Amino acid sequence: MAFAPQQAILELGDGFYDPVTPATFPQTILRYRNDRAAASVGLEGLSDAEWLAHFGRFEPLPGSLPQPLALRYHGHQFRVYNPEIGDGRGFLFAQMTDTAGRLMDLGTKGSGQTPYSRFGDGRLTLKGGVREILATEMLEALGVETSRTFSLIETGESLHRGDEPSPTRSSVLVRLNHGHIRIGVFQRLAYFQDEGGLRKLTGYVLRHYFGEPDGPDAPQRLLAHVVQRTARLAGQFMAAGFVHGVLNSDNINVTGESFDYGPWRFAPSWAPHFIAAYFDHQGLYAFGRQPEAIYWDVMQLAISLRLIAEEAPLIEALEGFAPAYQREEARAILWRLGVQPRDAASDRALTEALEKALHQSGAPLDLFCFDAFGGQLPDHYGAEFDAVRGHLANYRPRKSRDHPYWRGAPCGMHIDVVESLWSAIADRDDWAPLTAKITAIRAMGEALA
Incomplete structure (x- = not known):
């Protein structure tokens, strides 16, 4: 299909979001592009250079949003109400229509600081990006309604985190969603009696x-x-x-x-x-x-x-x-x-x-x-x-068990598998095991679908 840009979110007005400027990264190394997801919104024909421009440097997609928007929301976090959150390391980058005629969003994770970052650096570890690829690919194959990891680009920064070995490599992720309106958006409006x-x-x-x-x-x-x-x-x-x-x-x-x-x-x-x-x-x-x-x-x-x-x-x-x-x-x-x-x-x-x-x-x-x-x-x-x-x-x-998947072993995604795939990247910069795992997950999806 042809790319069909939208700007529906602008109907709400500026009380619902803040225009933001993306971070400027030292590098943009393409690590993952989901052409299957891209085909559903007419973007599979982008060259790698165009892909990096849009999803690493966030040059606007023609006809879609002219500037990224950090959405405003509140929320209960482990049952404690927090009025000081919002898009703190991500933003809504673009909207478009998919092959099913649905309004879709491209949102980010690790794209820099926003007014809601508080004390965070607005970044995403490369490991966090790899883990999100694995989660979304696996859930899609298992029939779960999920966002799809659209892009992962390594950004060349060294990040310090308290819950994993540091310094660690950095990335910026783009996900494809059927909307980014959270329950917390409604909670914020109710909080202000709006x-x-x-x-x-x-x-x-x-x-x-x-x-x-x-x-x-x-x-x-x-x-x-x-x-x-x-x-x-x-x-x-x-x-x-x-x-x-x-x-x-x-x-x-x-x-x-x-x-x-x-x-x-x-x-x-x-x-x-x-x-x-x-x-x-x-x-x-x-x-x-x-x-x-x-x-x-x-x-x-x-x-x-x-x-x-x-x-x-x-x-x-x-x-x-x-x-x-x-x-x-x-x-x-x-x-x-x-x-x-x-x-x-x-x-x-x-x-x-x-x-x-x-x-x-x-x-x-x-x-x-x-x-x-x-x-x-x-x-x-x-x-x-x-x-x-x-x-x-x-x-x-x-459905029959004719698919070749049923002649092998079940495709699992327990923590030892995740850590093994990440170790290959962290220790040897070897992305082949991750690529092979994604192929295996998609084969499972074909066998189940």
């Missing part, structure tokens, strides 16, 4: 992301959409065995698309208490608590919208989260197991039996899903899986 701003933002989101007009019932319609989308995301996280690590309200996108990957991990087994962030001392965002955490964040959106809406319809919309989550988790698990859904009661019964068996047995999650794809459970899965086996007997496969 009813007009809340109404304007609600209309903007409904119009551009859900294809609906504004109106008197706009707040409850918006909340209902966000409830459904975030419930879907929570279910997909669980089916993928993924732990985001920092599910703060400023990290929840109203389109229900996961983004901003810091201390993420994939759980090796169905372990509800497994955490990703070493600083999550209370296990607030542990694997099994993610649906609760996401629901809590959506409640903060409802509280913010209370400024412009009656309470009863907002509560009614919130009550849709639990049934939506149960439905979406079952759908995601059946998809990963390669079987066709039946009915809500049967699908939920299979899901609950599977969760119980995986938890009791401690079976490796990736290996189990690999072995069971298509609905045939191998004999070596013991008595703990008898109920699962009984349920699966009633399900039909949705």
